[in-house]
Every structure is written in structure tokens, then in C-alpha cells.
Amino acid sequence: DAGVTQSPTHLIKTRGQQVTLRCSPKSGHDTVSWYQQALGQGPQFIFQYYEEEERQRGNFPDRFSGHQFPNYSSELNVNALLLGDSALYLCASSFYRYTEAFFGQGTRLTVV
Amino acid sequence: GNSVTQMEGPVTLSEEAFLTINCTYTATGYPSLFWYVQYPGEGLQLLLKATKADDKGSNKGFEATYRKETTSFHLEKGSVQVSDSAVYFCAQVSGNTPLVFGKGTRLSVIA
Numbered sequence: 001d002a003g004v005t006q007s008p009t010h011l012i013k014t015r016g017q018q019v020t021l022r023c024s025p026k027s028g029h030d031t032v033s034w035y036q037q038a039l040g041q042g043p044q045f046i047f048q049y050y051e052e053e054e055r056q057r058g059n060f061p062d063r064f065s066g067h068q069f070p071n072y073s074s075e076l077n078v079n080a081l082l083l084g085d086s087a088l089y090l091c092a093s094s095f096y097r098y099t100e101a102f103f104g105q106g107t108r109l110t111v112v
Numbered sequence: 113g114n115s116v117t118q119m120e121g122p123v124t125l126s127e128e129a130f131l132t133i134n135c136t137y138t139a140t141g142y143p144s145l146f147w148y149v150q151y152p153g154e155g156l157q158l159l160l161k162a163t164k165a166d167d168k169g170s171n172k173g174f175e176a177t178y179r180k181e182t183t184s185f186h187l188e189k190g191s192v193q194v195s196d197s198a199v200y201f202c203a204q205v206s207g208n209t210p211l212v213f214g215k216g217t218r219l220s221v222i223a
Contacts, residue, residue, distance in 0.1 A: 004155075033210055042201055042213040043156070056210055090155055092211070100146060101211050103156040 002027065004093050004104035012110045013081050021076040021107045025093030032074040033101060034066060035090040043090055049074050050096075081111045114139045118202045118214035125192055125221050133187040133217045135176075135202035143206030145169075145178055145185040150199045150216070159187075159200070192221045 005024045013019050025032050031050045035043035045058035049068035063079045072093075078085055088108050092101035119134040137143060144163045148156040160169030165180035174189045185202060202214040 006155075040216075042215045045210050045212070048210050056208075092156075099205070100144070100158060100161055101205075102158065103148075105155040 004091055004102050006091050006104035006107050008107060009105065010108045012112060015081055015083060015111055017081050018077065018079045019081060019109060021089050021109070023074045023076070023091030023093075023104060025072050025074070026102050029093035029095050029102070030072050031094045031096060032068060032072065033092045033094070034074070034076045035092065036060070037088040037090055037106070039087070046076070083111050085109065086111045114143070114204060114206060114209050114212050116202050116204055116212055116214040118217055120217070122218040122220055125219070127194055127221055127223050128191045131187070131189040131192045131196075131219070133200055133202075133219070135185045135187065135214060137183050137185065137202075137204050139204055139206045141207045143204040145176070146203045146205075146211075147174070147176055147185070147187050148201045148203060148213075150201065152198075156201065192219070194221045194223050197221045
């Protein structure tokens with residue numbers, strides 16, 4: 001059983017560009033959450049998708065958007081990249097919204 | 113709002129020493145509590161969990177007990193190994209709020 005998979009694993013972008021990160025949830029899971037983890041910090045909640053809708057959102061600007069597809073996979077889009085967006089982006093999946101979450105290995109985004 | 117506070121690191125221990133990492137929480141309602149571990153360059157792995165008061169979660173020699181009266185979920189291990197070196201995160205989920213993490217505690221175990 002494949003766990004949570006994220007792609008790509010590493011990415012380098014230029015300030016002002018746009019980026020799309022992808023996540024496939026663990027088999028049987030229907031909820032995907034995205035987190036941003038800056039170096040030396042704990043993960044910060046960006047948003048959560050359930051039934052193809054954004055259900056909750058953390059304190060992140062509208063430059064951060066997402067999507068969930070009928071097969072429960074998800075994308076995170078970040079527009080107008082800033083240097084401060086450099087971080088590890090983690091995808092977590094769960095069965096329903098408020099249960100234990102399983103994480104992917106993350107996408108390391110570097111903005112230069 | 114809901115939050116998690118865990119002890120500041122880094123924590124450096126010799127192999128076979130006893131480990132305690134403190135974690136306390138604030139929550140409306142009755143949260144489920146978790147410890148996650150992050151090895152260098154990797155994502156987070158669920159280490160153990162407890163879903164109600166007095167539950168004890170355990171895995172790989174690690175234990176934590178859900179203490180409602182002290183709103184705590186301290187992580188313990190009787191004898192750490194070099195391979196336990198990692199960052200440990202305490203987390204909670206409750207009500208209609210998603211998973212909330214502490215800032216993490218870096219553990220280094222030296223031989």
C-alpha cells in the first residue's frame with residue numbers, strides 16, 4: 001500500500017514565478033491537508049481539502065491556492081513567489097477531516 | 113485557539129539514557145494527541161497517538177500518556193539509541209480544527 005506521495009521532491013524557482021506541487025493521498029483517505037515548514041520550525045497549516053472543496057484555511061495569503069480532484073489527489077499552487085516562501089511543503093492525508101494524518105516526504109521549495 | 117507547547121531543544125543525551133520531552137496543550141473540547149518524528153531530510157512519521165484521557169500510546173519503546181488533568185502528553189523512552197536522533201513534534205486535533213503542531217524538539221543521541 002503506497003503511502004502519501006508528493007512530487008517533485010525538490011524545486012528551485014525564481015522570485016515572482018508560480019509553482020504547483022502535487023500530492024497523492026494514502027489509499028482509502030479522502031482528506032488532504034497542506035502544511036508549510038520553514039527551517040527549524042513546526043509545520044504551519046495552509047489549508048485542507050475534503051470532497052473537492054477547501055474546508056479550512058490557515059493564515060496564508062490568497063497567493064496560496066489549491067485543488068482536490070475526484071480521485072482525492074491534490075495540488076498546491078503558489079503565485080508571485082517570494083523569497084520567504086522557501087520551505088518544505090508537506091502534504092498530509094487522513095480518512096475524514098479530524099483524524100490522524102499521514103505525511104508525505106515533502107517538497108523542498110527554494111525561491112531565489 | 114488550540115495550541116501545543118513543547119520543551120525547547122536541542123536535547124543531547126548519551127546512548128541508553130532516559131528521555132522525556134514535555135508537551136502541554138490547550139484545546140476546546142477533547143483533543144486527540146499525537147507525537148510525530150522527523151528524521152533529517154524527511155517528512156513526518158506518526159510515532160504514537162492517544163485519543164482519550166488516560167490512554168497510553170506506545171511504539172518503538174516510546175510512550176506517552178494523555179493526562180487531561182494536567183493537559184499534558186509527555187514523550188518518554190527508557191533507553192535511547194543513536195538512531196533515535198531526530199526532531200519530535202507534539203500535535204493535537206480537536207473539534208473542527210485541523211492538526212496543530214508544537215515547534216518541535218531536536219534530540220541528539222551520542223554514542
